Amino acid sequence: MQTYKVQFASVYYIRKTNFESRKSPLSYPEPFLNCYKIRLSMCQFKSCYAGENGYIVRCEDCQHFQVGFGTTVLTLNAYDFQAFLGIVAYKKENHQPIHDPNTRSIVLPTPCSTVHLIFSENELADLHIMLQEADNELRTQEMLRLFK
Numbered sequence: 001m002q003t004y005k006v007q008f009a010s011v012y013y014i015r016k017t018n019f020e021s022r023k024s025p026l027s028y029p030e031p032f033l034n035c036y037k038i039r040l041s042m043c044q045f046k047s048c049y050a051g052e053n054g055y056i057v058r059c060e061d062c063q064h065f066q067v068g069f070g071t072t073v074l075t076l077n078a079y080d081f082q083a084f085l086g087i088v089a090y091k092k093e094n095h096q097p098i099h100d101p102n103t104r105s106i107v108l109p110t111p112c113s114t115v116h117l118i119f120s121e122n123e124l125a126d127l128h129i130m131l132q133e134a135d136n137e138l139r140t141q142e143m144l145r146l147f148k
Contacts, residue, residue: 045066048133049137051133053126054068054070063078065081072117088131089132092124104119106124
């Protein structure tokens with residue numbers, strides 16, 4: 001029996017899956033509803049960005065980021081946040097424009113290999129601005145900490 005820990009905001013879920021009992025290597029683990037919900041310490045979020053299209057907050061305890069944009073919320077560790085920022089910047093700079101900037105045609109990967117996000121050019125530009133402003137805020141906070 002193997003245990004997986006998955007974080008969603010301030011609630012951790014523990015999923016137990018018995019790989020030996022599966023008949024096919026392609027079969028899926030138990031449904032997510034068969035998880036055991038365990039509440040750990042609440043996150044102490046500090047805002048990095050808040051705007052019309054979304055928000056980015058960072059927990060001061062566990063250092064995870066929560067990126068809310070449109071109807072999607074991603075919880076990322078610091079490494080994945082920087083990687084996501086890089087992917088968005090790369091797609092923004094290297095995307096070939098199409099006739100309608102509101103058509104959703106830009107696919108972004110997430111740390112979860114089975115989940116991808118799709119954006120229009122306008123949405124990607126908004127997300128890029130949001131992530132850049134949050135990154136600037138984080139860098140400013142880090143510099144201010146040096147003087148304390």
